[in-house]
Amino acid sequence: MTISGHSPDSSPGRPDETPDTETTLQEMVLESQDIAGFLTDLAVMAASRLSAPDNLVHCGVTVIRHKRPGTVASSDAKAHALDELQNGFGDGPCLAALRSRTPLLIPDLAGERRWKPYIRAAMAQGVASILAVPLDLAGEAEAVLNVYSGRSRGFSADDISTVEAFGGQAAGALRLVLRITQLSEARNDLATALQSRTVIDMAIGAIMAENRCSRDKAFSILTKASSTRNIKLREVAASVIASISGEKQIKTYFDE
Amino acid sequence: MPSDGQDYPNDADRLRRGAAQRFKEAELPLAKLWTYYYGIGGDLDEMSLDAYLHEALDIPAVQVTLVATAMAEMTEGDLL
Numbered sequence: 001m002t003i004s005g006h007s008p009d010s011s012p013g014r015p016d017e018t019p020d021t022e023t024t025l026q027e028m029v030l031e032s033q034d035i036a037g038f039l040t041d042l043a044v045m046a047a048s049r050l051s052a053p054d055n056l057v058h059c060g061v062t063v064i065r066h067k068r069p070g071t072v073a074s075s076d077a078k079a080h081a082l083d084e085l086q087n088g089f090g091d092g093p094c095l096a097a098l099r100s101r102t103p104l105l106i107p108d109l110a111g112e113r114r115w116k117p118y119i120r121a122a123m124a125q126g127v128a129s130i131l132a133v134p135l136d137l138a139g140e141a142e143a144v145l146n147v148y149s150g151r152s153r154g155f156s157a158d159d160i161s162t163v164e165a166f167g168g169q170a171a172g173a174l175r176l177v178l179r180i181t182q183l184s185e186a187r188n189d190l191a192t193a194l195q196s197r198t199v200i201d202m203a204i205g206a207i208m209a210e211n212r213c214s215r216d217k218a219f220s221i222l223t224k225a226s227s228t229r230n231i232k233l234r235e236v237a238a239s240v241i242a243s244i245s246g247e248k249q250i251k252t253y254f255d256e
Numbered sequence: 257m258p259s260d261g262q263d264y265p266n267d268a269d270r271l272r273r274g275a276a277q278r279f280k281e282a283e284l285p286l287a288k289l290w291t292y293y294y295g296i297g298g299d300l301d302e303m304s305l306d307a308y309l310h311e312a313l314d315i316p317a318v319q320v321t322l323v324a325t326a327m328a329e330m331t332e333g334d335l336l
Contacts, residue, residue, distance in 0.1 A: 197295050201297060219318045234295075
């Protein structure tokens with residue numbers, strides 16, 4: 001079942017939840033070490049925010065970047081098992097919500113006819129209703145927040161708009177974390193590249209001198225040595241330098 | 257049989273097509289590939305690399321080898 005035409009206006013007004021959620025999310029972004037850690041915090045927070053005394057829910061977040069297998073984080077072992085289960089089947093309500101970019105509610109698993117093997121396995125885990133809300137990350141990646149309840153019809157219309165409002169705030173925080181992670185990854189890659197290029201350029205110069213050849217020829221000698229011996233180009237270059245001067249550590253200073 | 261004059265371009269075509277194919281299959285982000293390729297001595301800028309990987313540009317033979325080496329070394333870890 002698909003929900004559309006929700007009313008986001010209904011939740012920002014809640015004085016007890018909204019500002020608190022913003023602040024907590026902001027702190028989580030600042031303290032996050034990596035994506036997986038942030039997502040786990042997010043899932044735990046979602047589960048505690050969305051659970052009611054008479055309706056405990058489990059939460060999971062699945063993120064897909066560069067079309068690679070997703071990062072999965074969960075509020076607890078149960079939600080983790082349920083998310084992994086679905087990713088294992090390669091299909092299910094949460095992945096369907098992710099693909100269609102629309103929230104998806106299964107009010108009662110017993111009455112659901114799609115995704116039979118998954119639904120059966122989820123029911124065996126004690127799940128009776130599922131709500132999956134995709135997080136809009138503006139094309140940077142794709143993510144979905146999965147909420148599992150042990151009660152059938154465990155989500156009222158109010159609950160659904162609460163989850164959607166929470167999903168909207170979480171998406172903003174997640175985009176920040178993704179961007180920070182991406183920038184720091186790019187910085188690390190660049191630092192590695194600078195180190196590597198220094199070693200390679202030095203070895204190329206040495207080969208040019210030794211063989212009285214052009215730079216192109218030196219590169220073809222080096223790449224040939226790398227592919228025939230199945231050793232990385234950088235390592236072959238390092239061994240060339242070591243064989244000349246015995247220097248093993250060539251450092252490139254890179255200002256952080 | 258192609259004459260010597262045609263032999264080389266055909267080989268370049270084959271290599272370029274192969275590189276484009278591997279790039280698509282590996283699903284490597286372009287920026288990551290470029291950084292790695294730069295790190296092993298590559299001379300092309302990112303836009304030229306992008307054009308080459310979409311079969312829109314011919315590049316010097318040394319760069320062809322370095323692009324292929326970068327892709328091979330980057331995907332090596334995935335297979336383990």
